[in-house]
Amino acid sequence: MSNQPKQLRLGAFLMSSGHHLASWRYPEARADGGLSFDHFRQIAQTAERGKFDMIFFADGVAVRDRERGTEVLSRTGHLVHFEPLTLLSALSVVTEHIGLVATVSTTYNEPFHLARKFASLDYLSGGRAAWNLVTSASTAEARNFNLDKHPDHAPRYERALEFVEVVTKLWDSWEDDAFLRDQESGVYFDRDKLHVPDHKGKHFSVKGPLNVARPIQGYPVLVQAGSSEDGKNLAAQTAEVIFTAQQTLADAQAFYADVKGRLAKYGRYPDQLKIMPGIFPVIGSTEQEAKEKFAAIQALIHPQVGLSLLTGMLGEIDLSKYPLDGPLPEIPHTELHQSRQKLLVELAQKENLTIRQLYEAIAGARGHWQVVGTPEQIADKMEEWFRNGGADGFNVMPPYLPGGLTEFVDHVIPELQRRGLFRTEYEGRTLRENLGLSRPVNQFTQETTSPELVGVSA
Amino acid sequence: MSNQPKQLRLGAFLMSSGHHLASWRYPEARADGGLSFDHFRQIAQTAERGKFDMIFFADGVAVRDRERGTEVLSRTGHLVHFEPLTLLSALSVVTEHIGLVATVSTTYNEPFHLARKFASLDYLSGGRAAWNLVTSASTAEARNFNLDKHPDHAPRYERALEFVEVVTKLWDSWEDDAFLRDQESGVYFDRDKLHVPDHKGKHFSVKGPLNVARPIQGYPVLVQAGSSEDGKNLAAQTAEVIFTAQQTLADAQAFYADVKGRLAKYGRYPDQLKIMPGIFPVIGSTEQEAKEKFAAIQALIHPQVGLSLLTGMLGEIDLSKYPLDGPLPEIPHTELHQSRQKLLVELAQKENLTIRQLYEAIAGARGHWQVVGTPEQIADKMEEWFRNGGADGFNVMPPYLPGGLTEFVDHVIPELQRRGLFRTEYEGRTLRENLGLSRPVNQFTQETTSPELVGVSA
Structure with a gap:
């Protein structure tokens, strides 16, 4: 892989008390972390001390x-x-270098609000904002937004694609040097450098311009996590970072090659998209200690909760009527969660798991890659995937917080640095610079730039 | 007025470089302030040094x-x-006491997003969030949200009223002490203390519950600015603070009596709603110095810009075909901006103003009360309105920033404090406590509490 970057990219994927389903019951986790700013301030500063590229928050409405x-x-x-x-707006004030990735759905939002808020975050943070684009996928979310059921998969992705188009047009409303603010002459901006988007499409009609200047990064970095066919095509057209759930190196390699292979169709280069599988690291000073720690957390899962997690990922099927220690029944195909459903069914079949074993297998990382061992063993695995076309980097999912991240920063990061795989200082001023992504050219000023594309080289 | 509070309430109404239309051209203003976090950090900390109740941001989409x-x-x-x-999320980190008021429209938003973001800000700030409810009022905004024209006045207010109802239900989804987070037993919350709103109305169908705990203040403080009949009725039902534009003590007294008089109909008491007219103070060490300063800023208004401001406030009428130094023509009544339009036409008639004189009269404060003089003179005027049933406090609109606020804090605030009209230390921990507003009881736990009301005494 000659165009593989030399350095790993690392995201810290943060949740209230950690990623493990029972993390809030683990004594070293902060059970009330979800609404404590001090908790997140500490975590964000720890991630920045570890030179992480970014902190990442999932979301649902x-x-x-x-x-x-x-x-x-x-x-x-x-x-x-x-x-x-x-x-993330608050965390921008207590950090200096780390990227700030917020998940926002295109399903229940309007492009003007979204373009504006991310542009605002980009200015607050000095160029560190990133948008993780998702399409909402639960009935519970639909019911909070005047609907009885969730919109289908295909129209959600069609809306998402047009949504991105409108958002980038709004970010390009003003050229980078449009604002003169000449107090003497009274000219506030150069009229030739205003471009009114005036978008009229199937889903959106948005005049513009945006009431924020062009973001510091041109566009905030665009992140995605979809692994369905629609998701991969949307990512190939628009994403600059993909978070993905992969269980084995072979699967990771297949996904990596598949997605990178789709870029050329849209005039993009492999380096313009960083692929970062999730990793759920359980760290011990010996392998045995790590295994015992993992077992201790697993024992905290209430069976009802484990079953509920599984039910949600398999698509609203009622598993309670099947024995917990028996096999997974036949699962009907649903429109929702296509990729995660497939992953789980295959995992249960391949390893011949009972329902209980299946929920235990995913309770930590929810379908992401679990690695239990010493810092060296974890670094070995990461290096293996990185050097063999499985990943450009990883989205680290600490089992419990804040301790799980602190251990990673204190023990795994130095090991990666010793191997020359990870930075010891931030390279740039913006997230885009740290990720090695070029700053997008304004689509209204370059005849050669297609309006649909982001991350196009200057 | 026996139930008038003993202490003035003060808000700092902030805009990029100040309120005067030409403020960005004034040498002491920061022309590029609108997207500078350092600028707003300095301003917010200055306002907190002055013991202001809150900082306030207007908004439009x-x-x-x-x-x-x-x-x-x-x-x-x-x-x-x-x-x-x-x-304001970012400013919550660099301030400790001051309230944080964000304007958000009910016209192009969804109650779930809004309830959630303000609850989030309330937790970030330790109970200092406030929502200024507006119904958007421009065609430009409609065109950014898939519409050709702006919705009419009456249906906008009908939607706003239901919007508030849904938002308060969402804030009440969880009782204050619902979350047990008992790591031993594995019980995260008390099931009896979850209340699913399941709202079904004309404009909204929102199941809930909210994915944020009940805000620290119960509800963030609810602010409004509407002065039309619909606006005053909405405020009487729901608002805890009103910002209003009044030019004379007589007008202020009439507005004050009118709105306070509407409260009883909704089972509310006069103290549950604080009326705060805007004041645009131009401060000099002598009256002459203040007048010269004001003249210097007025001279910076470009005629095209002055005319444009007037056109916007009068409701999309084309004034360019009338002579600038001639009288205001007959203005047709429009649905939009009812109250501001009326105010302007009356002002022009009463003082026999030309078009140019009219735009100069409002260029600073856009229809708010302009006071030009020494700190003592300004304090005299504020005291007069406060002691005579015209105001519970004021929303201070600095002509230019940051200097205009610094001068107010350094010279007018000490004068108000000497007179015993304004605090020298914050009284409480939350904005609600500082304003002397009671914490709303959860509507789902008190049979005696009507669901439509906010600010009800415990």
């Missing part, structure tokens, strides 16, 4: 596992937490 | 004066600036 019934819900953590854009 | 043509626009400031919720 409903209480997680909302549909599972109140009894299950009452045993589940991460139910109430900060909204990511407000939290 | 389009470039201001968007419809006036590019030539006029190119001579106008405050075109690009931070989005208020992201900015």
Whole structure:
């Protein structure tokens, strides 16, 4: 892989008390972290001390596992937490270098609001904003936005694609040097450098211009996580970073080659898209200690909660009527969660897992890659994927917070640095510079730039 | 007025480079302030040093004066600036006591997003969030949200009323002590303390619950600025603070009595709503110095820009065909901007103003009360309105920033404090406590509390 970057990219994927389903019950986790700014300030500063490229927040516009019934819900953590854009705006003040990635859905939002808020975050942070584009995928979310059921997969992606087009047009409303602010002459901006988007499409009609100047990064970095066919095509057209769930190097290599191979069709180069699988690291000073730690957390999962997680990922199927220690029944194909559903069914078949074993297998990382071992063993695995075309970097999912991230920064990062795989200082001023992504040219000033593209080289 | 509070309430109404239309051209203003976090950090900390109750940001979801043509626009400031919720989230980190008021429209938003973001800001700031409810009022805004024209006045207010109802239900989804987070037993919340709003109304269908705990203040403080009949009725039902534009003590007294008089109909008491007219103070060490300073700023208004401001406030009428130094023509009544239009026409008639004189009269404060003089003279005027049933406090609109606020804090605030009219230390921990507003009881736990009301005494 000659055009593979020399340095790993690392994201810190943060949740209230950590990624493990039972993390809030783990004594070293902060159970009430979801609404504590001090908690996130500490975590963000720890990630920055570790020279992470970015901190990343997932999001949904409903209480997680909302549909599972109140009894299950009452045993589940991460139910109430900060909204990511407000939290990251606050964290921009207590950090200097690290990228700030907020997830926002295109399904229940308007492009003007979204373009504006991310541009605002980009200015607050001096060029460190990134948008993780998702299309919402739960009935609970639909019901918070005047609908009875969730929109289907295909129209959601069609809307998402046009959404990105409108957002980038709004970000390009003003050229970088449009604002003169000449107090003497009274000329505030150069009229030739205003471009009114005047977008009229199937889903959106948006005149513009945006009431924020062109973002410091041109566009905030565009992140995606979809692994369905529609998701991969959307990413190939628009994304600069992909977070993905891969269980084995072979799967990771196949995904990597597949997605990178789709870029040329849209006039893009492999380096313009960084592929970062999730990794859920359970760290011990010996392998045995790591395994014991993992077992201790797994033992905290209430069976109702484990089952509920599985039900959600398999697509609203009722598993409670099947024995917990028996095999997974036949799962009907649904429109929702196509890729995650497939992953789980294949995992259960391949390893011949019972329902209980299946939920235990995913309770930590929810379908992401779990690595349990010493810092050296974890660095070995990361290096293996990185050097063999499986990943450009990783999105690190600490099992519990804040401790799980601190351990990674104190023990795994130095090991990666010793191997020359990871930076010891930030290279640039903006997230885009640190990720090695070029700054997009304004689509209204370059005849050669297609309006649909982001991340095009200057 | 026996139930008038003993202490003035003060808000600092902030705009990029100040309120005067030509402020960005004034040498002591920061022309590029709109997108500078350092600028707003300094201003917010100055306001907190002055013990202001709150800082306040107006907002619109389009470039201001968007419809006036590019030539006029190119001579106008405050075109690009931070989005208020992201900015205030960042400012929450660099302040400790001051309230944070963001304007958000009910016309182009969804209650779930809004309830969530303000709850998030309330947790970030330790209970200092406030929402200024507006219904958007420009064609430029409509065109950024898939519409050709702006919705009419009455349906906008009907939607706004239901919007508030949904938002308060979402804030009440969880009782204050719902979250047990008992790591031992594995019970995260008390099931009896979850209340699913399940709202179904004419404009909204929102199931809930909110994915943020009940805000620290119960509800963030609810602010409004509408002065039309619909606006006053909405405020009487829902608002806890009203910002209003009043030119004379007599007008202020009439407005004050009118709005306070409407509260009883909704089972509310006069103290539950603080009325705060805007004041645009031009401060000099002598009256002459203040007048010269004001004249110097007025001289910076470009005629095209002045005319454009007037046109916008009078409701999209084309004034360019009338002589600038002649009288205001007959203005047709429009649905939009009812109250501001009326105010301007009356002002022109009463003082026999030309078009130029009219735009000069409002260029600073846009229809708000302008006071030009020494700190003592300004304090005299404020005291007069406060002691005579015209105001519970004021929303201070500095002509230019940051200097205009610094002068107010250094010279007018000490004068108000000497007179015993204004605090020397913050009384409480939250904005609600500092304003002397009671914490709303959860509507789902008190049979005696009507769901439509906010600010009800415990």
